[in-house]
Amino acid sequence: MKRSLTAFLALVTTLFGGAVHAQQVEGIAALVNDYPITTIDVRNRMRLIIVSSGVQPSEQDLLRIQQEALRSLIEETLQIQAALEYDVEVEPAEIDAAIANIAVQNNADPSQIANELAASGVDISTLRRQLEAEIAWQIIVSGVYSNRIRISNEQIEATLERVAATAAQPQYRIAEIFIEIPLSADDSQAQQRAIAVMTQLSQGAPFQSVAQQFSDAPSAANGGDIGWMLEGQMRPEVVQIARILQPGQLSRPFRVPGGLMIIALIDRRESSATLQYQLIQATLPASRINDESREDFADAVSRIRSCAGIDAALAGVDGAFSSNLGDVSHDALQADIADRLSSLGEGENTGLLDTSAGLQVYFVCDRTIGGPGVPSPDDIERQLRNQQLSLLARQWLRNLRRDATIEIR
Template structure:
């Protein structure tokens, strides 16, 4: 009997036990994989499989399901060994206090305690060291990625403004609370293996397993660390393939009486996604401007004042510069309008403001009382769950770091010697 087949049969029998496997049974264990000559034992794989089963609350576990769980356990352990080996190369050491803090964060996200988690694991025959090892790899990898790429990732004001523009365009769209799982096809020719992983997870979801715990163990997305939770989001912020199914998911959500909706697997560039829609709310965000208005009454309008007004606007002055230079336009009046909603201004003014970003102006606007122009001191989306500029910058930075992390891990897999014992 091969090592892999023995492991599945052994674990299937051992699942009936209430506690850890006996020392005699452990003595029969062998090597499941080698990662750059560093062994992953069948004990390691069995404990990870037990952790996956315990943490996801799988209702039914047959031998076919165990085989898929074993593949996931080995895959996860291989990646963690690569990450920790890289950490050692860079002399990165994760302290016990950091692992405990991460464990506390995990407990708080699941509305429980560390002691309760440890007790649940022990009841399932899993030593807490298995979970701590997983958390250690997550922390070490995060430190490594930030250290290697953090200083190289630059988020420009233009990128932030573009993100704000997308938010502004979607301000009135419905908002969805979404959990995600992403399954990467790591290399050409491995799509079938990825599809099998997706099918196994979908089967467990249909049997009542918890989405967040499955996401934590199986998802290849950075959101796996938070159980796949990506918070409130609009269709325009989703990948096009996922956005296309949201109207159908909303109908399912409403038909369920608000209990939630689960997507079928969606093929996206590089892999597959599964989406859980847990809540919906109508768009409650508004576009807010901080504005300065320059007015030139009819009594002060002449050729010279008009030209001076136009010269100032052509230079795209900031609100502060405009305030300092208003004296160049004879008879002009500068008014700080403060923060004002786009819905509160006249339609023609709203239309003129719509394409503008910070420090841009409407140009000359003629009306019955004379000439006027508006300068945008700031522009932001206001409403529940709307990110600040700093939040947007952190989100964009996280996306860039995540992309670099996936590429680096792929390089480590390709450059390493990995032997899976069949």
């Protein structure tokens, strides 16, 4: 007799520890553009999620896991269908490499992964299908959108300025789980997914494994680990939460643009980043200062828009000269000068300073940050590009699901 999907999946709790019985009847859980997702597919994906978490779910947990398994299978089917449309074929060696990467993350080897899955009644093909969809989707998203993304120098500079402003703040190593809320939907489904995530984590499931199965962020492939971050690289909402967490602690779900996020603070360290300025100093010696020269010097300084124009502007001021100070650390400067420089950008100056040497002005020709964990301009560009690519990928997948014919049975 054919069982309903709900009744069939209710058996997962008792069947979890053993192999699949031959007499179980395969049914259709959903049709995605006429492609069937079977009840066997759903059960196997549920088993994969459960095995990955390492916890024994309650009956209520199973319902949430069932919903997550079906949702992910529908999205993966859409991704594979898109790959076929673009003639993208994932080679078995690429899937093997992905499994090897998972093994490394879990201090194991690929054969151990396959054996552990088999011992829990999960065929390795279940994991391979999931990885095939992920790899294919990455290929087509990159192929379709990479050349359309333009990261301007202004965007990079703005991010570097935020990083510079927080260079002295602690650095955080964070793992994330992002749960998307579609623009056209309420947040009830996302809230249910967040509950499923928090339930598994509270029962001791490894954050890395839960992120790999539930997170909608690109970092899911790395178990949610996004590495060391400065506050200037992070969303303001994430910074606010990270500041109050202790290493090893986990946040509750919180809202960010586009969805819900859960973070784990892996570690925190004091920043050893240093802010460096490339400076030129303009001086009107004390012996040459009078009312007229002071006015001329101030007028010349007001006309300077870049370091390249300093000498030309000072040429008409009797006795004035410039000195290239090269790279100077923020910490090596006098406190009053450092304070004036801290908010300045390239080409800007401190204004006139009365010193024992006379009238002086410091021009910022460049400012950079150095030290462990500090991103380079290339790193910033890569981060901004990946953020845009991720956003476009999620929008595309939403559109595929909206336009698809999906029948859930």
